[in-house]
Amino acid sequence: MSRVLLGATTDGLVASLTSQPLEWSEIRWTVRDPLSAMAYVQMALRLGYDPEGPASPRRPVADALDVV
Secondary structure, three states, rough: OOOHHHHHHHHEEEEEEEHHHOOOHHHHOOOOOOOOOOOOOOOOOEEOOOOOOOOOOOOOOHHHOOOO
């Protein structure tokens, strides 16, 4: 999963993980694996392009790193 998320970020994609909709049995039933009636989806991954948001605030490197 980390490779997928890092690769997506490198390609300019935004990822969103969610499990909340899958907590409803009606929805969980419709997204199950059709080959295995016993297995249920645990997590939904959404990938897409999004407008670039503001950069995360960062401390200057000198505040966090001492070069000796």
